[in-house]
Amino acid sequence: MRNYLLYSLLFLVSSLFSQEIETDTIVLNFKEYLGYVKKYHPITKQAELNIDIGQANLMKARGGFDxxxxxxxxxxxxxxxxxxxxxxxxxxxxTWYGxxxxxxxxxxxxxxxxxxxxxxxxxxxxxxxxxxxxxGLLINDRMATLRKAKFFREQTKANRDLLVNQILYDASLAYFDWLRAYAEKEIYNDFVQNAKIRFEGVKRSALAGDKAAIDTTEAKIAFQNRTLSLEQAKVKLMKSSLALSNFLWLEGNVPIELQSNVIPDQKVEEVIDSTLEIEGSPLSSFTLENHPKLKSLAYKIEGLEVDRKLKANKLLxxxxxxxxxxxxxxxxxxxxxxxxxxxxxxxxxxxxLRKERGALKLAKYKVQDARFELETTQLQIKNKVTAIFAELESFINQNELIENIVRDYNTLLAAEERKFSFGESSLFLINSREKSLIDAKLKEIEVQNKFFTTKAKLFNSLAVNPLSL
Known part of the structure; x- marks a missing residue:
């Protein structure tokens, strides 16, 4: 009982010390992070540049009527x-009609x-x-160029939304990986402290003759293993932080390097749906009408249709x-x-008319090819979204199960530590229980990461372009 109280006191002091160190930390929340990405990342600016290119092409086409x-x-x-x-x-x-x-x-x-x-x-x-x-009366080169330029401008808008959505999706995955690495590091940090306290307590008990000397060796091995895992987790966190820094920029195309005192938000689950604007989007409400990818392909077909009509007119x-x-x-x-x-x-x-008939056939084939691509893409998006919704339902159940597993392993470890304080257990059993708990916690983080990643996949598949960031 005396050893158990000593362990508890040391653990409390260690926890207070850790909290004092972390008072200078800065939390980078998920919505704020994506806001920086959307506003300052060069690729989002490149996406806006495509809009300007489409507008310039339209102005150039209108010049044919000057x-x-x-x-x-x-x-x-x-x-x-x-x-x-x-x-x-x-x-x-x-004029318009030639x-x-x-x-x-x-x-x-x-x-x-x-x-x-x-x-x-x-x-x-x-x-x-x-x-x-x-x-050249009903359609001519000038008329066709202007019509295609209008469709191209609308297509660039849809492509802009796709490009912005993709960069936000990639940035979200980087944030989730950073969050996972940080959570794993914190787990190992806590268990290193536990192993250290246990090792110090066993060593004092061995010196006092209350424990066998070999117990100190086992406690030391456990402490070293936890320390090794902590170092590996720190390296993983450092790499994920650098990967996250690739998405952080300021005005003037100035890249930002994530500082060590910046940590991820631990409550991402509460804001992820609203941030990605997938909140309240059941499968029954899913439609393909406004999907940017399909709109882009539709505008592409419209442009090809104009070209086909122009080629047909040249048979006259x-x-x-x-x-x-x-x-x-x-x-x-x-x-x-x-x-x-x-x-x-x-x-x-x-x-x-061999040249004209050949050009018309090629134009028709291009339209057919684009229509096949549109139909295939529609089916792919529909099936992908349906699969993601099913996956999300599964992850909700998985999260509940892993939470129960972690809670039960915590109960087993606490009971084993209490038995050890009474001399009714061994370090081997405590280490075994603790290892199972660590594995369960890591599994919990993994399931949570997959859950967040699947939500990001839904965001990417729906091609949402959040305007509130």
């Missing part, structure tokens, strides 16, 4: 003779001027329109009509005379 001014000036003068002096200025306004409005001014002069270039001395004004009546003959009113005095609308005009028609059509 009005255009063209000026063509050509002059030839040789041995004092002005052969010709040609000026042709044109202003063009492209129709192009034009306005122009032409002024030509010279001793050897081509008769068809003869115009009044003050020049000739024109205003007209160019219309494709077959190929190219027939362009052009009509321009001509006038010397453009001040009033009445000066335009429909009988004075410049117009024409152009026609072209490949005889075999």
């Amino acid at each position: 009005p255009k001014m063209e000026v063509d000036y050509d002059r030839k003068k040789f041995k004092g003779t002005e052969y010709y002096d040609l000026l042709n200025a044109t202003f063009k306004i492209p 129709i192009e409005f034009k306005g122009g001014f032409e002024q030509n002069d010279g001793d050897f001027l081509n008769p068809q270039n003869s115009v009044p001395d003050d020049g000739l004004f024109s205003a007209g329109v160019s219309i494709p009546i077959a190929r 003959p190219k027939i362009d009509l052009e009509y321009n009113f001509l006038t010397e005095t453009p001040e009033t609308a009445r000066s335009f005379n429909t009988a004075e005009y410049k117009g024409g028609v152009s026609f072209s059509f490949p005889l075999f």
Whole structure:
């Protein structure tokens, strides 16, 4: 009984001393940590950069509909003779359906001027329109480029959400590994203290003749084994801390190295669902409609469909009509005379269409391939989420079982220590009970880690992008 009271007193002093040391520790909670990752990690900034790239592509595509001014000036003068002096200025306004409005001014002069270039001395004004009546009317390169750019912009938004979700998922796993390593280190630290107290107590009892000398050897071996395990746990904690530091950055792309006094939050289970925004998400409420991966594939298909329609349109003959009113005095609308005009028609059509038909087939195959990918991805996501929900249900039961096992092993160890204080047990049995308890506690941490990891997998599979971080 005296030895038992001595052990208890030493253990209490040791616990108070440990608490005093840990008063300077800083807790990095899970939500705060993910907030730093989402705000400052370079990959999240890279994801936002993709949005800017999509917007830039859209601006570039819209540039195909910008009005255009063209000026063509050509002059030839040789041995004092002005052969010709040609000026042709044109202003063009492209529209959505391939129709192009034009306005122009032409002024030509010279001793050897081509008769068809003869115009009044003050020049000739024109205003007209160019219309494709077959190929290029309902869809053309400019129209297709703009449509695809719009779909690409929306696709980059979906890809951004996927990229941010993935980095938060990876960061979560790093945090859980850090939490696991810290918990294992704390377990070994507690049992090292217990083994040390037991070793010191047995050694004093052996010197007093109350215990056999060989008991000190066994107590010493147990203490050394616990110390060895503690050192290994410290190395594991150090490695997991460095792995966690890979996700910590500050403004200006400044990396942060996790300090030794920073510890993980021991109450992650209370906040993990709300932090990852998977709280209250039963399997029955799961839908695929807004999944970013499927949205990205859908926008990809839309873009490929535009390309297919463009290729199909190029099977049509190219027939362009052009009509321009001509006038010397453009001040009033009445000066335009429909009988004075410049117009024409152009026609072209490949005889075999092998190039166009081949391009259309390739476009169709790309659409089919993308649709197959979409259907496969839908099934994969659905089955994966269903499996994760089943896994989570299992881990809830596993956590309850391992908690009961740890509690029972604690009871066995406490009973064995009490029997030992009365001289009715041995160090071998205490060490055996303690080893079983350590294994059970480590198993409890492992199950908890797998439980958290599975929740992170659900977050990743649902492709959630938390906005509250």
